[in-house]
Amino acid sequence: MPNLLNPIPAMIAAGIVVPALLLLYFLKLRRREFDVPSTLLWKKAIQDLQVNAPFQRLRRNLLLLMQLLLLLALLLAFARPVSRVARRAGKLTVVLIDRSASMSARDPDLKGRSRLDEAKRRAKDLVSGLSTDAAATVIAFDDSAETVQPFTADVGLLKRKIDAIEPTDRRTRLKLAYQLADAQTKFDPDQLRSNIKPEVHLFSDGRALDTDDLSLVGNLTFEPIGSNQTANLAVVGLSAKRNYERPTQVQVFARLANFGPEVKRTDVQMSVDGQVRSVAAATLLPDRWTEAERQASEQAGVFARDSVEFTLDLTQSAVIMVEQMNKDGDALAADDSALVVVPPPKTLSVLLVTDGNYFLERAVGSLSLKDPATVTPAKYEAGLGTTYDLILFDRYQPKALPQVGSFIYFGTVPPGLKLSAEQRDGKMLADVGVAGVLDWQRDHPILRGVSSLSKLYVSDPLRLIVPSDAEVLIDGTTGPLVVLYRDGTRTHLVVGFDLLPSTWPLIVSFPVFMYNSVQYLAVGSEMNVRQSFEPGATLRLPRTALERAGGADLKQLRLIGPAGTTVHPVPAIGEVALGPFDRVGTYKLDPPVPSYEQFAVNLLDANESNLLPQTSAPAGIGQTLIGTGGQSRLELWWWLIAVGGLPLLLIEWWVYTRRVHL
Amino acid sequence: MTQLAEKSSLLDSSFMARLDQLDVLSRKILAGKLKGERRSKQRGQSVEFADYRNYVVGDDLRFIDWSIYARLDKLFLKLFLEEEDLAMYVLVDVSKSCDYGNPHKATYLKRVAAALGYIGLVNYNRVTVAAMSDSIVAETGALRGRRRVAGMLDFLNKLEPAGPSHLAMACKRFALGHRQKGVCIVLSDFFDKGGYEAGLRYVASGKYDLFCVQVLSPQEIDPDLQGDLKLKDMEDADTAEVSITQPLIKQYKANLNAYCLALKDYVTRRGGTYLFTSTAVPFETLVLNYLRERGLLG
Numbered sequence: 001m002p003n004l005l006n007p008i009p010a011m012i013a014a015g016i017v018v019p020a021l022l023l024l025y026f027l028k029l030r031r032r033e034f035d036v037p038s039t040l041l042w043k044k045a046i047q048d049l050q051v052n053a054p055f056q057r058l059r060r061n062l063l064l065l066m067q068l069l070l071l072l073a074l075l076l077a078f079a080r081p082v083s084r085v086a087r088r089a090g091k092l093t094v095v096l097i098d099r100s101a102s103m104s105a106r107d108p109d110l111k112g113r114s115r116l117d118e119a120k121r122r123a124k125d126l127v128s129g130l131s132t133d134a135a136a137t138v139i140a141f142d143d144s145a146e147t148v149q150p151f152t153a154d155v156g157l158l159k160r161k162i163d164a165i166e167p168t169d170r171r172t173r174l175k176l177a178y179q180l181a182d183a184q185t186k187f188d189p190d191q192l193r194s195n196i197k198p199e200v201h202l203f204s205d206g207r208a209l210d211t212d213d214l215s216l217v218g219n220l221t222f223e224p225i226g227s228n229q230t231a232n233l234a235v236v237g238l239s240a241k242r243n244y245e246r247p248t249q250v251q252v253f254a255r256l257a258n259f260g261p262e263v264k265r266t267d268v269q270m271s272v273d274g275q276v277r278s279v280a281a282a283t284l285l286p287d288r289w290t291e292a293e294r295q296a297s298e299q300a301g302v303f304a305r306d307s308v309e310f311t312l313d314l315t316q317s318a319v320i321m322v323e324q325m326n327k328d329g330d331a332l333a334a335d336d337s338a339l340v341v342v343p344p345p346k347t348l349s350v351l352l353v354t355d356g357n358y359f360l361e362r363a364v365g366s367l368s369l370k371d372p373a374t375v376t377p378a379k380y381e382a383g384l385g386t387t388y389d390l391i392l393f394d395r396y397q398p399k400a401l402p403q404v405g406s407f408i409y410f411g412t413v414p415p416g417l418k419l420s421a422e423q424r425d426g427k428m429l430a431d432v433g434v435a436g437v438l439d440w441q442r443d444h445p446i447l448r449g450v451s452s453l454s455k456l457y458v459s460d461p462l463r464l465i466v467p468s469d470a471e472v473l474i475d476g477t478t479g480p481l482v483v484l485y486r487d488g489t490r491t492h493l494v495v496g497f498d499l500l501p502s503t504w505p506l507i508v509s510f511p512v513f514m515y516n517s518v519q520y521l522a523v524g525s526e527m528n529v530r531q532s533f534e535p536g537a538t539l540r541l542p543r544t545a546l547e548r549a550g551g552a553d554l555k556q557l558r559l560i561g562p563a564g565t566t567v568h569p570v571p572a573i574g575e576v577a578l579g580p581f582d583r584v585g586t587y588k589l590d591p592p593v594p595s596y597e598q599f600a601v602n603l604l605d606a607n608e609s610n611l612l613p614q615t616s617a618p619a620g621i622g623q624t625l626i627g628t629g630g631q632s633r634l635e636l637w638w639w640l641i642a643v644g645g646l647p648l649l650l651i652e653w654w655v656y657t658r659r660v661h662l
Numbered sequence: 663m664t665q666l667a668e669k670s671s672l673l674d675s676s677f678m679a680r681l682d683q684l685d686v687l688s689r690k691i692l693a694g695k696l697k698g699e700r701r702s703k704q705r706g707q708s709v710e711f712a713d714y715r716n717y718v719v720g721d722d723l724r725f726i727d728w729s730i731y732a733r734l735d736k737l738f739l740k741l742f743l744e745e746e747d748l749a750m751y752v753l754v755d756v757s758k759s760c761d762y763g764n765p766h767k768a769t770y771l772k773r774v775a776a777a778l779g780y781i782g783l784v785n786y787n788r789v790t791v792a793a794m795s796d797s798i799v800a801e802t803g804a805l806r807g808r809r810r811v812a813g814m815l816d817f818l819n820k821l822e823p824a825g826p827s828h829l830a831m832a833c834k835r836f837a838l839g840h841r842q843k844g845v846c847i848v849l850s851d852f853f854d855k856g857g858y859e860a861g862l863r864y865v866a867s868g869k870y871d872l873f874c875v876q877v878l879s880p881q882e883i884d885p886d887l888q889g890d891l892k893l894k895d896m897e898d899a900d901t902a903e904v905s906i907t908q909p910l911i912k913q914y915k916a917n918l919n920a921y922c923l924a925l926k927d928y929v930t931r932r933g934g935t936y937l938f939t940s941t942a943v944p945f946e947t948l949v950l951n952y953l954r955e956r957g958l959l960g
Contacts, residue, residue, distance in 0.1 A: 031892040031903055037759035037767075037882060038853035039895040039902045041921065045913040046904065 020650065070648045091196050092151070093136040094181045094218060095123045095158075098204030098225075099165055100142040100172040101535065101584075101608045105205075105331040107227045115225045116167050119203035122223060126201055127158045137184045138162055141177035142170035143209075143536050144580075147184060168582040169334045169601075170536035171608050174208040174618055178216045185218060200622070206614025207607055220622025226613040231260030233284060233324045234335035234609035237307075238532070238602060240320060240342065248445045248520065250342060252310040254322040258284035259610045263302055266326035270310045272318045280308040282324070288612060313445075315519055318342045319586055319598065334584050335609040339600035340532060341586065348406075348522045349373075349387070353380045354394035359505035360410065363514045364392065390521055395498055406491045406521035411462070411498035418467035419485045419494060430460040431478040435497075440474040446484070446493070446516045447473055450509040459501035464494065491521055532600040538579035541593055546570060549593040558590040561601075672776040672815055677946060681777060684950075685785045686750055686845055687960040713741045747806065749844025750782040750789045751870070753836060754821065757795035758897045759853050761823035763879020765941040768823040771849045771877055777949045778847055779814045781959060783807060790840065791817060794832035794850075795825035798839070826897040827854045829861030837864035846870035847958070851878055852925055855898075859928060872934030873958050876925060880942045883918065885911065 036042065103116040110118050127136050130153065138148040138161050149161035185198045198218035205226045237255035242248075258264050263285055270278045285294055285304045294304070310322075323337035330336060352364050352374045364372050373388075377396040388405065395411040407414060413421045413428070421428040437453040453474065464480045466472060474482040476496075485492045504510045533539065546554060557568045559578055562585030570576055581587060581601040588598050603609065617624045673681075717726060717737035727740045754775045760768040775791055782789035783805060791814055792801040802817050829850070846865050852858045852874070866872050893902045904910060926936040935956050939948050953959045 031890050034887065034891045034893050035762075035896050036893045037762045037851060037879075037896055038855070039893055039900050040853055040855055041914055041917045042893055042902045042904060044917050045910060046902065048917065049909060049913050 070645055070652065091131075091134045092185065092198040092218075093126070093130065093134065094184060094198050094200040095126065095136060095138045095162070096177050096181060096200060096202045096204070097123055097138065097140050097148075097162065097165055098142070098172060098202075099140045099167050101167075101169040101334050101603055101605070102172065102205050102207055102332065102611055103225075104167045104169070104334060105226065105230060105232065105611045107230045107331055107611075108329070109227050109229075114167065115205060116165070118225050120162050120165060122225070123162050123201070123203055124159045127155055127162070130155055130158075137181075138165075139177055139180050139184065140165045141172075141174070141180075142168050143173040143176075144170070145177040145180040147180060150184065168535065169584045169603055170580075170582060171534070171605055172204070172208045173210045174214055175210045178214055182217045202617070202622070204618075205611065206616075206618055207610055207612075208618050209607055211619045214619040214621055216621055220617060221625055222614075222617035222622055223625040224613040224615060226611060228612050229261055230331045230611045231262070231264070231329040232332050232335070232609060232611045233258055233260070233264055233266055233326055233330055234332070234603075234606070235322055235324060235338040236335070236604060236606045236609060238322055238338040238340060238604060240340040243311075248313050248315050250312055250314045250320070252312070252320055252322060252340065253307065254309075254338065255307045256282050256284055256324055257287050257306065257606055257609065259287050259612060260329070261286055261288070263297065264326055266324045268308045269323050269325050270312075271321050271323070272312065272314070274321075277312055278310050279325075280310065282306060282308055287606075287610065314342050317597070319600070331611055332609065335603045335605075338532070338602040338604055339584075339586055341598045341600050343595070343597070348389040348518060350390045350392065350518070351375060351380075351388040352392045352394065353377055353396055353398070354392075355396070357394045357410075357499065359499055359510070360392065360394055363505075363511060366511065367515060367518055369518070390518065401490065404489045406493075408493045408495065408517060408521075410495045413462065413464065413494055413496075414487075414492050417485070417487055417492070418465075419470050419483060419492065420465050421496070422463040422465060429463050431463060432460055433478075434459055435461050435476040435478040435481070437481065438475045438477050440482075441471075444471075444473055446513065446520050448516060449512045450516075453509055455503060455507055456509070457503045458497040461497040464496045493517055493521070532602040532604070533579075533581060534605070535582060535584055535601055535603060536580045537601070538577055538581075539596070539599070541576040541578065541596055543573070543575055545593050545595055546576060549591055554591070557593070559587055560590060561585060561587040672773045672818060673780060677777075678780060680946075680950065681781050682784055684781050684954070684959045686748060686778070686782050686787055687957055710743045711740065712743045714738045715741060748782075748785075748787040749804075749840075749842040750778075750787045751836070751840060751844055751846045752778050752782075752789065752791045753832070753846065753848045753850070753865075754791065754793050754818070755795070755827070755848075755850035756793045756799065756821045756823050757825055757827040758823055759827060759851055762896065763881050763941055765879070767851065767877055767879050767941055768821075770941040770945060772818045772821060773945050774849055774875065774877070774948065775847075776815055776818050777945070778953075778958075779805075779818075780811055783811050783814065788842070788844070789814065792836060793821050794829075794836070795823075796828035797831050798835045799825070801839075828856060829854045829858050830856055830864075831861075833861035833864040837867075837869075841869070843869050844871070845873065845958075847873040847875065849875050849877060851882075852876050858925060862928065862932070862934075866929065866932035866934055868933075872929065872932070873937070873956075874925070874929045874934060875937045875939065875953075876922060877939055877941060880940055883915075883940055885914065887911075 097116070097119050099116055103119065104114050106112060106114050123138070130136055132153065135151040135153045136158055137151045138158060140146050140148050148165060149158055152158060181198070181200050200216060200218040200220045202220055202222045203225060204222070206222065206224050234257050235254055236257045238253070240250055240252045242250055252270060254268060256266070256268065263283070265281065265283050268280045268282050269276055270280075283303065283305045285297055285302070285306075289297070297304075308322075312320075318341075320340045320342060321337055322339075327333075327336065348369055350364055350367070350369045350372045352360060352372065353376070354360060354374065355376060361374060364374075377398075380396075381399060390406045390408070391402075392408045393410065393412055397409075397412045397415055399415065401407065401414060413419060423429060434457050437456045440447055440450070440453050442450075458476065458481065461476055461478055461481060463478075464483060466480050466483055467485070470483050470485040472480045472483050474480070479496075481496050483494045483496070485494065499505055541557075552572065554570045556570055557576060557578075559566045559568060561581065561583065563583045568576055568578060584601050584603050586598060586600050589596055592598075615624065714727065714730075715738065717739050721739050725740050725742075727738050730736070730738050752775045754771050756768060756771075760771060779789050779791050786806060789805045789810070790802060791805075793799050800817070800821065802814055805814055827850075829852070833848075848862075848865065854861065862872075862874070887906045890905045891903070893904055895901070922938055926938070929936040935958065937952060937956050939952065943952075949959070
């Protein structure tokens with residue numbers, strides 16, 4: 001039995017049109033008969049009027065035209081047999097609404113509304129048709145699923161709950177949603193009593209990550225939302241890392257993708273803490289193109305350039321944002337940018353091992369370090385020093401070194417390494433006499449800002465044996481003076497002369513060198529930048545970090561994110577869990593918790609950024625409601641017939657009868 | 663005469679008395695058959711001088727013009743015009759289309775025919791009245807003299823409108839049957855779907871002095887119709903579905919006018935006389951004024 005979608009309007013229309021048609025019909029039949037002596041002149045008059053009447057040729061064609069129009073209208077209606085029938089609510093209806101990141105896309109044909117808005121509109125339309133003895137439930141899902149409203153027959157409540165669904169920037173996973181749909185159905189007492197299969201309506205663009213492993217009890221109707229002509233440029237990959245050789249240097253790699261139908265060019269902008277640092281250009285071929293299309297494009301001179309690289313020097317904490325700038329027609333904003341948080345250099349604990357060196361002690365003391373300590377070599381050997389990040393050895397070669405850490409040596413070399421000094425009888429040999437500086441690496445971070453070393457003279461420098469993988473920073477007239485050397489997890493900076501019999505402590509370059517060195521070695525102690533979280537991730541703050549942030553005094557934490565500020569109480573013991581983070585952007589903790597002061601949440605998901613809607617139901621479960629345009633377009637066709645076709649028929653009839661009259 | 667008038671509703675006695683003063687005129691001088699009161703082409707024994715001719719042996723000496731003989735010493739014979747009767751044919755349309763209108767068209771036609779026949783008879787003309795529809799359906803035969811008036815009126819009274827018009831067939835039959843030259847008066851509405859030309863061709867030849875009187879009812883001249891109608895032809899049941907509008911009425915009148923003008927033109931060009939009248943025009947006015955003005959009566 002066919003479903004009548006608009007029975008009342010149809011009946012009203014029938015009530016108007018059918019009697020009108022019949023009336024016209026009977027009017028024609030009941031033409032009054034009248035005898036005349038001859039119809040000769042009357043017929044001639046009719047013919048003359050028809051011949052002379054304006055547009056009479058057109059009128060003849062008008063009939064044809066209107067017949068064609070009518071036929072066209074009927075054919076159009078016939079070509080779109082999909083109707084709201086498929087979206088008809090059943091006795092038990094489960095409404096699944098996708099609220100993932102891709103549903104925030106604003107397709108051009110939705111006129112400024114997002115896919116989620118469209119899904120909500122259609123869902124409300126569906127529940128409006130709920131009969132009095134039927135019930136519906138609403139489930140919103142992204143990579144998790146949530147029952148927004150359990151089974152109810154209250155249409156108003158269902159609509160309010162559908163309206164209240166907020167978008168997230170999370171990914172799409174259907175399994176949980178389907179499981180929840182099944183679970184909801186089982187909880188319904190009506191379902192226990194009967195064998196009615198629930199009607200499950202899925203409003204989504206259909207791009208789910210877990211289409212392999214799906215099952216559902218109910219009858220699924222998938223209604224794809226979105227247009228396949230929607231343009232979207234996305235940052236789908238972002239990584240940042242410090243240069244191993246030069247830890248102050250950060251390299252940022254970003255990969256972009258074009259999910260629209262056309263080739264796009266865009267500028268990719270990198271900014272640090274909101275200040276634009278660099279811009280690069282990218283040319284992006286549509287992701288949906290086949291290999292042959294790509295080759296044809298390359299033959300036409302359009303080459304893809306979908307990744308960009310930026311390099312910058314960073315010694316401070318910073319938020320690096322990479323953003324594609326071609327926002328024209330871009331439907332999804334969440335994937336236009338990605339962030340990476342570069343943590344501040346670690347504050348070092350420094351140990352100076354010396355028998356007494358005025359200049360070094362002053363220099364270390366002026367670097368505002370955390371707990372700088374000075375010990376004698378004897379005390380160092382007694383067991384101290386293993387917990388320090390940086391140890392300075394002044395004219396003392398230790399017997400052994402910690403497994404990790406950074407070390408600076410003045411007038412001595414580390415023990416047991418390839419980097420050493422010439423020795424005789426167990427003593428390091430030194431060139432007797434004064435040596436000057438031949439050359440130095442002016443662009444090395446440790447020597448940046450060192451204007452001149454021409455006034456540096458040293459006395460009796462060590463004869464350093466420099467391996468090939470070591471880096472000579474300052475070359476003296478007699479040989480290498482300052483050498484940087486890495487040994488696994490350790491970094492060694494060797495100054496091959498005694499400070500005291502040199503001019504260095506008295507010239508400006510010495511404190512600059514000391515500052516740069518400590519910065520460099522501190523940064524080098526943590527090579528990795530903090531990687532970002534994906535939307536929906538949670539963060540557990542370990543107790544140790546909480547202790548460092550304030551310990552027992554810390555009662556609550558404020559999480560300041562793109563969607564607003566949330567307050568999380570801190571228990572006296574145990575950890576604090578934050579999240580899940582629904583929106584992309586940077587999140588800050590107040591008060592700052594060490595190592596977790598600031599972090600970024602990025603979409604970086606090609607599947608979610610791909611706005612091309614699926615044309616068939618995920619995993620082939622259930623039927624797909626053909627015609628992505630959905631109800632509004634379908635209604636247009638119905639209106640076309642109602643407002644266009646029927647009057648056309650009547651006008652046609654009128655024209656046909658008027659042909660005899662005039 | 664009073665009895666006659668009582669017999670017939672076609673003519674009343676006072677009108678007949680006025681008709682006595684009239685005679686049928688023919689613009690052509692036609693040869694008659696019997697001695698009558700009308701000049702003939704033939705030379706004869708009237709008082710009206712026609713011509714002279716030379717005397718030949720055997721001529722009647724009474725017609726020699728002795729005055730000329732005296733002056734010229736030659737014999738000339740005086741010729742006089744012969745006076746003969748006039749053949750008069752009255753063709754009355756009695757097709758079904760004449761059964762229409764107020765005043766009634768067929769009645770009007772018969773009254774005109776009666777008046778003309780009466781005039782012809784009292785003036786000793788040879789009068790033939792014929793009724794036509796799709797052919798000649800009835801005919802009186804040649805009548806002459808006042809005594810025949812009653813018979814003619816009877817004939818006309820008995821005519822009832824029926825059948826379709828077929829002017830061509832009727833005129834053809836008429837022309838073949840009446841070779842005597844004379845005045846031919848056709849009384850009709852001339853509504854013939856086959857066209858009037860073919861019919862009038864037979865009676866517009868040199869043989870007849872043709873008079874065409876087209877009689878229409880006021881309802882035909884100015885139709886008072888309204889609404890959506892199915893017009894039915896009285897003769898052949900043909901229908902025309904019309905919605906009466908002002909332009910349509912206007913066009914109808916224009917077409918009627920053009921039709922009448924074309925008929926007039928056709929008749930006039932062939933030496934005939936055309937007269938249009940409405941049945942609203944009093945019959946006496948038509949006979950006493952219009953027909954005299956057009957030269958049929960005098």
